[in-house]
Amino acid sequence: MVLKKGNTSPLIDRPLLNVQQVREDFPVLAREVNGQPLVYLDNAASAQKPRQVVERLSRYYALEHANIHRGVHFLSQEATSAYEAARATVAKFINAAEPRECIFTRGTTEALNLVASSWGGANLQAGDEVLITQMEHHANIVPWQLLEQSHGIKLVVAPIDERGQLIVEEWEKLLSPRTKLVAFCHASNALGTINPAKALIKKAHERGIPVLLDGAQSSAHFKIDVQELDCDWFALSGHKLFGPTGIGVLYGKADLLNAMPPYQGGGDMIEKVSFSGTTFRHIPERFEAGTPHIAGAIGLAAAMDYIESIGHKPIEAQERDLLHYATERMREIEGLKIYGEAENKVAVISFDIPGIHPNDIGTMLDADGIAVRTGHHCTMPLWERFGLTGTTRASFAFYNTRGEIDSFVESLTKIKRMFLGA
Amino acid sequence: MTPEIYQEILLEHSKHPRGEGLLADATHRAEAENPELGDAVTLTLRVGSTIEAVGWEAKGSAVLRASCSLMGEFVRGKTLAQAQEEAMRFRAFLTGTQEPDAASLDFFADVAALSGIRHLPARVKCTMLPWRALLAVEG
Numbered sequence: 001m002v003l004k005k006g007n008t009s010p011l012i013d014r015p016l017l018n019v020q021q022v023r024e025d026f027p028v029l030a031r032e033v034n035g036q037p038l039v040y041l042d043n044a045a046s047a048q049k050p051r052q053v054v055e056r057l058s059r060y061y062a063l064e065h066a067n068i069h070r071g072v073h074f075l076s077q078e079a080t081s082a083y084e085a086a087r088a089t090v091a092k093f094i095n096a097a098e099p100r101e102c103i104f105t106r107g108t109t110e111a112l113n114l115v116a117s118s119w120g121g122a123n124l125q126a127g128d129e130v131l132i133t134q135m136e137h138h139a140n141i142v143p144w145q146l147l148e149q150s151h152g153i154k155l156v157v158a159p160i161d162e163r164g165q166l167i168v169e170e171w172e173k174l175l176s177p178r179t180k181l182v183a184f185c186h187a188s189n190a191l192g193t194i195n196p197a198k199a200l201i202k203k204a205h206e207r208g209i210p211v212l213l214d215g216a217q218s219s220a221h222f223k224i225d226v227q228e229l230d231c232d233w234f235a236l237s238g239h240k241l242f243g244p245t246g247i248g249v250l251y252g253k254a255d256l257l258n259a260m261p262p263y264q265g266g267g268d269m270i271e272k273v274s275f276s277g278t279t280f281r282h283i284p285e286r287f288e289a290g291t292p293h294i295a296g297a298i299g300l301a302a303a304m305d306y307i308e309s310i311g312h313k314p315i316e317a318q319e320r321d322l323l324h325y326a327t328e329r330m331r332e333i334e335g336l337k338i339y340g341e342a343e344n345k346v347a348v349i350s351f352d353i354p355g356i357h358p359n360d361i362g363t364m365l366d367a368d369g370i371a372v373r374t375g376h377h378c379t380m381p382l383w384e385r386f387g388l389t390g391t392t393r394a395s396f397a398f399y400n401t402r403g404e405i406d407s408f409v410e411s412l413t414k415i416k417r418m419f420l421g422a
Numbered sequence: 423m424t425p426e427i428y429q430e431i432l433l434e435h436s437k438h439p440r441g442e443g444l445l446a447d448a449t450h451r452a453e454a455e456n457p458e459l460g461d462a463v464t465l466t467l468r469v470g471s472t473i474e475a476v477g478w479e480a481k482g483s484a485v486l487r488a489s490c491s492l493m494g495e496f497v498r499g500k501t502l503a504q505a506q507e508e509a510m511r512f513r514a515f516l517t518g519t520q521e522p523d524a525a526s527l528d529f530f531a532d533v534a535a536l537s538g539i540r541h542l543p544a545r546v547k548c549t550m551l552p553w554r555a556l557l558a559v560e561g
Binding site for chain 1: 460482
């Protein structure tokens with residue numbers, strides 16, 4: 001069915017979410033930018049923060065701060081409890097079997113680098129292959145290229161089709177006896193494509209190959225169950241999940257993590273240090289050298305609690321509605337081409353208007369108070385595939401509205417007229 | 423400068439650019455690129471006692487094309503050394519935190535139209551690109 005401007009979607013598509021009420025949790029959404037109400041459509045780059053997260057951070061810094069895991073005093077023990085409780089919240093959020101399987105990192109990038117450096121450094125040799133896909137973020141390309149240089153491994157890239165979907169048969173053909181690791185994004189930041197993770201993981205496991213799943217873009221949009229997926233590692237970023245920047249998580253199966261050598265050396269990760277030899281602690285501490293981002297972990301837990309309080313189902317319903325509505329409305333703009341038309345997508349729309357450079361579109365949208373991302377979105381090889389250097393990307397969160405999409409489409413129409421005439 | 427006038431100048435120069443196309447009889451040639459933005463400029467000059475002609479090719483945004491066009495107009499008739507000095511002043515102006523004084527605005531004439539983008543670092547990189555090519559020209 002064709003959607004028209006306004007709330008004319010069928011009943012089944014109606015969000016179960018009180019969007020106006022939810023928006024009040026996000027103070028930034030009431031701001032004006034360039035004299036216009038802010039329309040924030042850059043959620044895939046970083047999501048905004050609800051009061052619940054900001055207030056939790058503020059309370060921690062104002063009243064609860066001390067270093068963790070070392071003091072005998074009250075505050076230190078309280079902070080340690082809060083930090084470890086945050087780990088338990090993360091474990092529950094992604095359904096890890098145990099909290100210790102969740103390592104706090106600076107973000108997805110560090111989580112991926114941790115696996116490449118620690119597991120890859122210890123287990124990969126010259127000639128071994130790591131299989132990724134054409135739609136990976138640079139963070140899931142460059143760490144493997146570093147191993148190509150240091151260890152002589154080979155990075156193998158599985159192709160995607162015109163609609164931006166992984167060609168599963170081709171991917172499967174590239175699994176060989178030399179393939180020692182499979183890594184791919186759960187959802188593409190540039191195209192929105194959701195990869196059939198569970199099926200791919202099963203196929204890799206049938207050949208005894210471990211799988212690293214980049215969950216930076218999936219974890220904010222739908223329920224993650226790492227046991228159901230059966231991935232060996234899963235990486236996510238707090239700031240894309242309505243939590244603080246500088247905090248993320250590497251989930252790994254306990255046995256696998258415990259068999260991995262340390263990533264960084266320092267305090268907290270050791271059992272005993274001596275100049276004649278040092279022994280390392282078990283997980284999770286082994287991979288958390290130095291004073292961690294305590295506030296970040298606590299803030300991330302607050303963000304996850306917030307998401308759970310709204311519920312994954314209403315979030316998914318609202319985002320599905322926004323994606324559907326925005327796609328239909330954008331198709332009204334003649335010449336506009338959407339990149340990423342997978343059947344299964346998160347609410348991300350990359351597009352190009354031939355004749356208008358994405359940076360010009362982004363600048364002009366900004367003049368109307370609309371925030372989008374322009375450029376390569378850290379997926380340069382992906383755009384090579386489509387013969388582009390980049391796109392404009394609108395990415396949505398559950399707090400966005402159809403009204404905002406109307407403003408966005410209206411502004412786009414005006415920009416197109418300005419640059420290309422009627 | 424209001425955003426509207428800025429947009430008008432920008433659009434005028436990007437739609438009807440001056441000096442687009444490389445010179446067949448160039449005496450100097452230089453290139454510059456912003457690989458991150460996918461922007462690239464090739465600049466050709468015909469230099470006698472002063473810069474007699476400017477020709478360029480650009481891959482990138484309207485801001486970039488307008489900047490190429492404006493720069494070409496601006497440096498024609500100046501010596502290469504003078505033009506490169508202006509390029510350095512223009513860079514300081516674009517990346518500076520101070521608002522331009524009346525003298526600077528006058529000095530940069532049409533080029534000042536792009537001052538609307540001074541506070542957007544990514545756009546500053548676009549605007550600077552032809553000027554970087556100019557600075558790369560070996561005299």
